[in-house]
Amino acid sequence: MTVVAMQVNGRQVSADVEPRTLLVHYLRENLQLTGTHVGCDTSQCGACVVHVDGKAVKSCTVLAVQAAGAEVRTIEGLADGDTLHPVQAAFKEHHGLQCGFCTPGMIMTAVDMLRRIPRPDETTIRHELEGNFCRCTGYHNIVKAIKAASEVL
Amino acid sequence: MNAIDAKKATGIGVAVRRKEDFRFITGNGHYTDDINRQGQAHAYFVRSPHAHATIDAIDFADALAAPGVISVLTGKDVAADGLGGLICGWLVHSRDGSPMKTGAHPVLALSHVRYVGHHVAVVIAETAAQARDAAELVNVSYGELASVTAVAAAQAPDAPQVHAEAPRNTSFEWELGDKAAVEAAFRNAARVVSLDIANNRLIPNAMEPRAAIGEYDKGSGIYTLYTTSQNPHVARLVLSAFIGVAPENKLRVIAPDVGGGFGSKIFIYAEETVCVWASKKVGRPVKWVAERSESFVSDAHGRDHQTHAELALDATGRMLGLRVKTIANLGAYLQLFSASVPTYLYATLLSGQYDLPAIYCQVDGVLTHTAPVDAYRGAGRPEATYVIERLVETAAREMGMDPAEFRRKNFIRKFPHQTPVIMAYDTGDFDATLNEACRLIDYANFPARKREAAARGMRRGIGFSTYIEACGIAPSAAIGTLGAGVGLWESAEVRVNPTGSVEVMTGAHSHGQGHETTFAQLVSDRLGIPIENVEIVHGDTDKVQFGMGTYGSRSGAVGMSAIQVALDKVITKARKIAAHVLEAGEGDIVFEDGRFSVAGTDRGLAFAELALQAYTGHKFPTSEIEPGLKETSFYDPTNFTFPAGCHIAEVEVDPATGIVRVIKFVAVDDFGNVINPMIVEGQVHGGVAQGIGQALLEKAVYDPETGQLLTGSFMDYCMPRADDLPSFDVGMTVTPAPSNPLGIKGCGEAGAIGSPAAIINAITDALGIREIAMPVTPERAWRAANGL
Numbered sequence: 001m002t003v004v005a006m007q008v009n010g011r012q013v014s015a016d017v018e019p020r021t022l023l024v025h026y027l028r029e030n031l032q033l034t035g036t037h038v039g040c041d042t043s044q045c046g047a048c049v050v051h052v053d054g055k056a057v058k059s060c061t062v063l064a065v066q067a068a069g070a071e072v073r074t075i076e077g078l079a080d081g082d083t084l085h086p087v088q089a090a091f092k093e094h095h096g097l098q099c100g101f102c103t104p105g106m107i108m109t110a111v112d113m114l115r116r117i118p119r120p121d122e123t124t125i126r127h128e129l130e131g132n133f134c135r136c137t138g139y140h141n142i143v144k145a146i147k148a149a150s151e152v153l
Numbered sequence: 154m155n156a157i158d159a160k161k162a163t164g165i166g167v168a169v170r171r172k173e174d175f176r177f178i179t180g181n182g183h184y185t186d187d188i189n190r191q192g193q194a195h196a197y198f199v200r201s202p203h204a205h206a207t208i209d210a211i212d213f214a215d216a217l218a219a220p221g222v223i224s225v226l227t228g229k230d231v232a233a234d235g236l237g238g239l240i241c242g243w244l245v246h247s248r249d250g251s252p253m254k255t256g257a258h259p260v261l262a263l264s265h266v267r268y269v270g271h272h273v274a275v276v277i278a279e280t281a282a283q284a285r286d287a288a289e290l291v292n293v294s295y296g297e298l299a300s301v302t303a304v305a306a307a308q309a310p311d312a313p314q315v316h317a318e319a320p321r322n323t324s325f326e327w328e329l330g331d332k333a334a335v336e337a338a339f340r341n342a343a344r345v346v347s348l349d350i351a352n353n354r355l356i357p358n359a360m361e362p363r364a365a366i367g368e369y370d371k372g373s374g375i376y377t378l379y380t381t382s383q384n385p386h387v388a389r390l391v392l393s394a395f396i397g398v399a400p401e402n403k404l405r406v407i408a409p410d411v412g413g414g415f416g417s418k419i420f421i422y423a424e425e426t427v428c429v430w431a432s433k434k435v436g437r438p439v440k441w442v443a444e445r446s447e448s449f450v451s452d453a454h455g456r457d458h459q460t461h462a463e464l465a466l467d468a469t470g471r472m473l474g475l476r477v478k479t480i481a482n483l484g485a486y487l488q489l490f491s492a493s494v495p496t497y498l499y500a501t502l503l504s505g506q507y508d509l510p511a512i513y514c515q516v517d518g519v520l521t522h523t524a525p526v527d528a529y530r531g532a533g534r535p536e537a538t539y540v541i542e543r544l545v546e547t548a549a550r551e552m553g554m555d556p557a558e559f560r561r562k563n564f565i566r567k568f569p570h571q572t573p574v575i576m577a578y579d580t581g582d583f584d585a586t587l588n589e590a591c592r593l594i595d596y597a598n599f600p601a602r603k604r605e606a607a608a609r610g611m612r613r614g615i616g617f618s619t620y621i622e623a624c625g626i627a628p629s630a631a632i633g634t635l636g637a638g639v640g641l642w643e644s645a646e647v648r649v650n651p652t653g654s655v656e657v658m659t660g661a662h663s664h665g666q667g668h669e670t671t672f673a674q675l676v677s678d679r680l681g682i683p684i685e686n687v688e689i690v691h692g693d694t695d696k697v698q699f700g701m702g703t704y705g706s707r708s709g710a711v712g713m714s715a716i717q718v719a720l721d722k723v724i725t726k727a728r729k730i731a732a733h734v735l736e737a738g739e740g741d742i743v744f745e746d747g748r749f750s751v752a753g754t755d756r757g758l759a760f761a762e763l764a765l766q767a768y769t770g771h772k773f774p775t776s777e778i779e780p781g782l783k784e785t786s787f788y789d790p791t792n793f794t795f796p797a798g799c800h801i802a803e804v805e806v807d808p809a810t811g812i813v814r815v816i817k818f819v820a821v822d823d824f825g826n827v828i829n830p831m832i833v834e835g836q837v838h839g840g841v842a843q844g845i846g847q848a849l850l851e852k853a854v855y856d857p858e859t860g861q862l863l864t865g866s867f868m869d870y871c872m873p874r875a876d877d878l879p880s881f882d883v884g885m886t887v888t889p890a891p892s893n894p895l896g897i898k899g900c901g902e903a904g905a906i907g908s909p910a911a912i913i914n915a916i917t918d919a920l921g922i923r924e925i926a927m928p929v930t931p932e933r934a935w936r937a938a939n940g941l
Binding site for chain 2: 035036037074091095101103122123125126129133137140141144
């Protein structure tokens with residue numbers, strides 16, 4: 001067991017965990033932040049995407065100890081109080097989600113994408129989403145939502 | 154906002170943004186793995202690494218001694234407690250009248266394992282990691298046996314037998330249609346077009362893996378099951394009445410937020426059964442969450458047909474007869490709907506949109522040492538559409554006819570139309586969807602686009618698929634005669650509260666379909682109350698008395714019709730109360746835009762005021778009219794519904810790399826009346842993505858010698874990604890369904906039904922070839938393009 005401390009959604013947190021604990025499990029089980037999801041065991045699906053020190057990261061492929069001392073932001077920390085992040089608002093406006101399971105990771109990926117590429121075209125958006133699976137929407141409205149969000153960010 | 158403006162903003166036909174989105178976009182959903190019960194233990198299943206073997210011994214002493222381990226349970230413990238097996242709920246018969254053959258399906262394997270991933274034992278420990286670690290210490294002695302996984306090989310006389318009860322691994326030899334009429338049609342035919350078609354095996358892979366939490370309360374004797382289910386009441390019924398884990402009235406089943414199903418979460422699997430059963434045995438709640446690699450081997454798979462099909466035509470291109478022989482892979486065990494998918498949900502759609510006078514179909518249901526195969530988005534109808542639409546396109550090309558014109562020549566135009574395969578189509582306008590799809594894809598100018606592509610060295614092709622399907626599953630007596638063990642009505646209880654807000658307890662279940670919004674639109678529209686005042690409650694057997702769940706594109710047609718009928722009853726009673734309160738005759742009461750008024754006066758009551766009156770009971774004779782305002786409907790549809798449409802795909806194949814790009818995909822569908830067009834389009838997008846996935850990317854592959862699932866993770870099973878797909882062009886036409894009060898046909902599966910044939914028809918057009926197998930990987934396309 002080892003004590004792992006970091007900042008999550010602006011709060012200092014700490015937990016005593018086995019060294020093999022993945023960051024996604026640290027968030028879900030130790031911090032009860034269940035918005036980040038586990039959808040696969042081979043790092044393809046992207047349901048687990050969070051931001052570590054400002055960059056999108058697949059939290060299923062990061063050990064909690066690797067994030068020690070980092071600033072982590074999860075889907076729960078994206079909205080500003082009651083005000084949704086423009087990407088969140090765009091997903092609702094453009095029906096960019098159905099079952100919602102891929103959605104937190106999809107949104108966190110999109111936020112990171114738009115930070116790096118402020119005005120992506122459709123081809124770029126689709127390429128940037130290669131690491132996020134959605135089985136429900138066919139991606140059509142996800143792409144629409146991200147495009148719309150890019151216009152207000 | 155007044156009721157009239159509200160109707161424009163949130164009523165029927167409006168693209169209302171979803172009420173349920175907030176929790177999903179902020180990470181506040183409650184999926185089963187998000188739920189934790191006090192004192193819970195964790196389960197990990199020991200699964201067979203062999204496709205076929207005897208279980209000679211299970212030595213779990215080391216596992217039991219491992220850190221944190223509470224219990225290890227096997228098939229012997231299940232048998233000792235007298236549990237029943239996992240069931241198939243649909244009985245089909247062979248041509249000779251004998252019932253389908255299958256072996257018992259114990260909750261945990263007893264004497265044999267029959268597919269890689271078959272559940273053999275369960276380890277229950279304090280943490281999930283400890284359970285998983287200890288599972289590696291469970292020592293199962295297997296007697297390895299030869300296995301067969303391919304449908305083509307399974308019926309050979311020397312093939313390894315899956316179940317002794319099913320000789321030649323054949324569970325049933327089923328037929329539908331008129332063999333003699335078809336033989337006559339073929340004798341008179343000017344031309345016969347035949348194809349050998351494989352419908353590739355798929356894995357549904359909803360993004361949320363399956364999970365369950367079983368809990369037993371010692372004091373009350375009540376069991377609670379949290380489960381990733383599309384139908385919690387069916388789970389409750391099967392677990393109590395057939396498996397016998399708990400009495401029905403002592404079992405609460407909750408399907409909370411569920412992350413997609415597509416059919417794979419209909420069935421009652423071993424894992425949730427074990428969680429309920431084990432929770433009493435170990436005296437702790439028991440939680441299990443599938444790893445994705447477990448999902449791959451243990452979720453129900455879909456499709457997997459081998460078909461030989463022949464179409465008889467006259468000299469002008471009119472279809473005279475269709476003859477189909479299909480061998481369907483059932484997997485190692487029959488699951489809940491397994492027997493119906495390649496039979497009654499398949500062959501009954503072989504007429505397509507065409508006036509085809511004679512059809513005969515034989516289906517052999519074959520068992521193999523693979524995961525059970527059951528309903529996956531479309532369930533039988535994608536397979537049927539693929540057969541008929543590939544034949545039609547091939548026939549048109551061989552006769553030098555335009556594929557759209559060939560279809561028009563054969564369309565059904567008079568309704569109702571009785572097909573030769575049970576289904577009687579009640580409405581439709583197939584010309585409308587075909588014409589609109591041609592317009593949207595600019596079919597007229599395709600030749601110019603093909604030439605332009607050729608100048609760049611690319612091969613461009615266009616392919617049609619005019620599909621029809623049967624859904625809104627289903628009229629109970631009708632499917633009872635076809636072998637279903639259940640009825641497929643749906644329930645709704647509309648509860649008006651004293652303050653005028655409304656809850657609807659629906660037997661449907663939303664795992665992405667947006668019922669919390671669309672059902673509320675219906676209620677808001679009819680009662681003239683704000684949509685914020687309407688709550689849709691689903692997924693809990695303590696709250697909703699009974700329902701049949703969501704699959705088979707039924708929740709609009711059947712689920713909303715139940716709400717509609719219950720609303721009728723609410724309004725009927727409310728008008729009676731209004732008459733007394735307003736001191737007028739019942740015939741003078743008008744209910745419009747949320748207000749009960751006396752005709753010709755300005756005296757009236759808003760809906761909320763009427764509600765309060767109903768619950769105070771001061772102003773009407775309660776000996777004649779009971780206080781309260783709550784009505785229920787169990788709605789049984791009078792027929793299947795028949796969504797139909799036209800999908801057109803335009804693709805470009807690069808002969809140097811074999812890469813197939815879908816340039817444009819048009820879907821024009823007739824879903825009858827539509828409550829929320831945004832939701833409906835979303836369903837089409839998702840279904841088309843899955844259909845394109847089948848055509849270009851996906852296949853579940855078992856090693857023919859060892860029976861190992863080679864495509865056992867997202868590394869090897871190619872899921873459609875955003876850059877595999879274009880944006881889609883979706884249109885709609887409307888011929889309302891006459892079989893339900895709302896005229897809804899349903900839309901959940903159509904996208905996956907029509908699309909594979911459109912893509913393959915486009916690729917064969919692009920490459921100038923007759924046939925190509927799904928999935929058309931770059932290697933396949935490259936070989937075909939280069940004559941290799």
